[in-house]
Amino acid sequence: xxxxxxxxxxxxxxxxxxxxxxxxxxxxxxxxxxxxxxxxxxxxxxxxxxxxxxxxxxxxxxxxxxxxxxxxxxxxxxxxxxxxxxxxxxxxxxxxxxxxxxxxxxxxxxxxxxxxxxxxxxxxxxxxxxxxxxxxxxxxxxxxxxxxxxxxxxxxxxxxxxxxxxxxxxxxxxxxxxxxxxxxxxxxxxxxxxxxxxxxxxxxxxxxxxxxxxxxxxxxxxxxxxxxxxxxxxxxxxxxxxxxxxxxxxxxxxxxxxxxxxxxxxxxxxxxxxxxxxxxxxxxxxxxxxxxxxxxxxxxxxxxxxxxxxxxxxxxxxxxxxxxxxxxxxxxxxxxxxxxxxxxxxxxxxxxxxxxxxxxxxxxxxxxxxxxxxxxxxxxxxxxxxxxxxxxxxxxxxxxxxxxxxxxxxxxxxxxxxxxxxxxxxxxxxxxxxxxxxxxxxxxxxxxxxxxxxxxxxxxxxxxxxxxxxxxxxxxxxxxxxxxxxxxxxxxxxxxxxxxxxxxxxxxxxxxxxxxxxxxxxxxxxxxxxxxxxxxxxxxxxxxxxxxxxxxxxxxxxxxxxxxxxxxxxxxxxxxxxxxxxxxxxxxxxxxxxxxxxxxxxxxxxxxxxxxxxxxxxxxxxxxxxxxxxxxxxxxxxxxxxxxxxxxxxxxxxxxxxxxxxxxxxxxxxxxxxxxxxxxxxxx
Numbered sequence: 001x002x003x004x005x006x007x008x009x010x011x012x013x014x015x016x017x018x019x020x021x022x023x024x025x026x027x028x029x030x031x032x033x034x035x036x037x038x039x040x041x042x043x044x045x046x047x048x049x050x051x052x053x054x055x056x057x058x059x060x061x062x063x064x065x066x067x068x069x070x071x072x073x074x075x076x077x078x079x080x081x082x083x084x085x086x087x088x089x090x091x092x093x094x095x096x097x098x099x100x101x102x103x104x105x106x107x108x109x110x111x112x113x114x115x116x117x118x119x120x121x122x123x124x125x126x127x128x129x130x131x132x133x134x135x136x137x138x139x140x141x142x143x144x145x146x147x148x149x150x151x152x153x154x155x156x157x158x159x160x161x162x163x164x165x166x167x168x169x170x171x172x173x174x175x176x177x178x179x180x181x182x183x184x185x186x187x188x189x190x191x192x193x194x195x196x197x198x199x200x201x202x203x204x205x206x207x208x209x210x211x212x213x214x215x216x217x218x219x220x221x222x223x224x225x226x227x228x229x230x231x232x233x234x235x236x237x238x239x240x241x242x243x244x245x246x247x248x249x250x251x252x253x254x255x256x257x258x259x260x261x262x263x264x265x266x267x268x269x270x271x272x273x274x275x276x277x278x279x280x281x282x283x284x285x286x287x288x289x290x291x292x293x294x295x296x297x298x299x300x301x302x303x304x305x306x307x308x309x310x311x312x313x314x315x316x317x318x319x320x321x322x323x324x325x326x327x328x329x330x331x332x333x334x335x336x337x338x339x340x341x342x343x344x345x346x347x348x349x350x351x352x353x354x355x356x357x358x359x360x361x362x363x364x365x366x367x368x369x370x371x372x373x374x375x376x377x378x379x380x381x382x383x384x385x386x387x388x389x390x391x392x393x394x395x396x397x398x399x400x401x402x403x404x405x406x407x408x409x410x411x412x413x414x415x416x417x418x419x420x421x422x423x424x425x426x427x428x429x430x431x432x433x434x435x436x437x438x439x440x441x442x443x444x445x446x447x448x449x450x451x452x453x454x455x456x457x458x459x460x461x462x463x464x465x466x467x468x469x470x471x472x473x474x475x476x477x478x479x480x481x482x483x484x485x486x487x488x489x490x491x492x493x494x495x496x497x498x499x500x501x502x503x504x505x506x507x508x509x510x511x512x513x514x515x516x517x518x519x520x521x522x523x524x525x526x527x528x529x530x531x532x533x534x535x536x537x538x539x540x541x542x543x544x545x546x547x548x549x550x551x552x553x554x555x556x557x558x559x560x561x562x563x564x565x566x567x568x569x570x571x572x573x574x575x576x577x578x579x580x581x582x583x584x585x586x587x588x589x590x591x592x593x594x595x596x597x598x599x600x601x602x603x604x605x606x607x608x609x610x611x612x613x614x615x616x617x618x619x620x621x622x623x624x625x626x627x628x629x630x631x632x633x634x635x636x637x638x639x640x641x642x643x644x645x646x647x648x649x650x651x652x653x654x655x656x657x658x659x660x661x662x663x664x665x666x667x668x669x670x671x672x673x674x675x676x677x678x679x680x681x682x683x684x
Contacts, residue, residue, distance in 0.1 A: 117294070123139065124294070146276055230258070252275060259273055263299050270302070340488075368419060391405070405420060430476050441501070478550055479520055485544065559576070561613070604628040605628075623671060627670075
């Protein structure tokens with residue numbers, strides 16, 4: 001009976017008694033005998049297997065020989081299997097021996113490179129802005145492909161098809177590297193495993209002052225023009241790298257550095273330098289291809305990120321110019337507003353808000369929403385907002401304003417639809433008139449903390465055509481807060497609009513309870529609290545929010561008279577104004593007010609056919625308003641020396657703090673303001 005030897009790793013020496021070797025995924029054995037090693041240390045590829053009968057006979061012969069050898073020789077421990085004399089990294093990778101912690105694994109097989117390039121390009125492609133793409137390049141290459149990387153980008157970066165005018169200047173945008181032994185407080189005696197001290201630290205980023213001006217016709221310009229990556233020891237890179245990095249910075253010797261130009265769609269936008277430590281194997285020709293792939297993907301991503309940044313900037317500027325830069329400060333009301341885009345990738349939308357001062361210390365409050373959140377929606381919104389401002393200047397009733405907006409939307413196109421809420425607040429009468437065009441109803445927060453959803457006729461959206469709009473007049477008590485908003489605040493995929501309105505009402509009531517029944521919450525903080533009700537994933541549309549705190553004007557601060565259009569009207573106006581100033585303790589303004597009132601009333605009664613109105617308002621300024629039934633607005637002109645008239649408005653312009661004229665549906669109002677005695681910036 002023949003005894004066969006047991007097979008286990010390392011039990012025999014030599015070709016016959018070598019242990020069974022696991023097969024490589026490509027079909028080749030991981031370890032080949034020393035005798036079969038090809039010149040240069042690479043293992044010889046195994047030959048194609050013979051016919052089945054031949055293979056079987058060979059296996060049997062091998063088994064007999066192994067058994068005979070085992071009977072004839074004593075069993076002794078065998079040394080480690082002989083490994084091929086390949087490159088230093090290949091032996092370590094294929095031997096299965098553990099590599100020291102922190103030391104990168106070299107890539108020797110084509111499959112490794114393909115997997116690395118795929119993972120690196122996916123990481124680079126995930127970035128949406130410039131910094132994310134550059135960081136993705138650095139994190140993907142260090143330490144797997146290189147031990148350090150320097151990324152230089154053009155300053156400034158060209159956008160799209162723009163042709164740069166000045167010389168090419170490269171700025172060090174970001175660096176990354178494996179920490180040295182000194183950085184980690186480990187063994188620092190051996191300098192062979194560290195990068196040269198001249199290499200920058202990873203903290204150098206976009207704010208670094210390192211600049212490099214590429215000389216026309218120089219070595220660096222030639223390498224960048226060639227687009228292909230080059231080794232540091234190539235003749236072109238030997239002269240180009242000192243120009244890029246500076247003469248004072250040393251580099252690893254041999255093929256341990258690659259200079260890869262970054263070329264976008266149109267032109268070169270930068271360069272990347274990949275570096276390896278002296279104790280790591282140098283780059284080879286296949287690594288040049290890898291560096292070229294990384295540089296190409298990064299450059300195209302940077303190109304797209306710059307284009308995206310410009311589009312985002314244009315969108316932000318468009319949205320900012322479409323909305324009010326600052327809100328006015330009308331008498332008797334305080335205002336606050338907020339705007340939130342639908343998402344970071346959709347920064348423009350059709351939501352808008354506005355506050356427009358009107359004659360008689362009134363103010364128009366407008367909130368609208370054009371369907372969609374795109375550049376087209378923003379453009380339509382801008383046209384509708386401009387139309388609303390023009391109509392408000394004519395002092396039309398709210399329902400008439402919506403009617404004209406509806407006509408304008410139909411002129412812009414058949415599918416241009418929007419919702420709008422238009423309200424006019426009168427601080428003297430403490431009343432507000434509201435008209436609605438398919439918009440969510442406003443919410444009124446009373447001084448005591450009660451939040452009320454106002455019952456306003458819903459109306460049809462703007463752009464439908466052929467519908468009438470209805471206005472409703474409501475009380476606006478002092479201390480109350482009116483909240484106008486768009487549907488993005490109360491409606492989402494997680495809740496319907498009426499559920500959101502009820503949540504908004506509850507949030508307003510809860511916020512008012514924090515400040516007590518006699519003190520309304522601050523407007524800015526109230527707006528922030530309202531926006532905080534939005535949870536993650538709870539916003540699908542852009543949001544416009546306008547809050548108005550009604551302070552009103554006390555009846556004791558208002559004086560109002562009717563004057564018949566006769567010759568005695570100016571003298572009566574002076575007498576009434578003098579008595580009102582005396583009642584308010586403003587005798588210092590008597591002379592100026594009498595002169596200006598006399599001039600404005602004289603112009604009014606000269607052309608009016610109905611009674612002229614005179615009103616004085618005492619707030620933070622003294623405001624005088626004179627109204628008549630003549631629609632023509634007065635114009636300031638320079639009177640000649642021989643003219644008997646024409647100097648009334650010239651006096652008003654010289655003595656008043658501000659003045660103006662507004663056309664009304666029933667005529668016009670001419671007004672002027674004077675600073676109160678002791679107020680800052682008082683007019684002479």
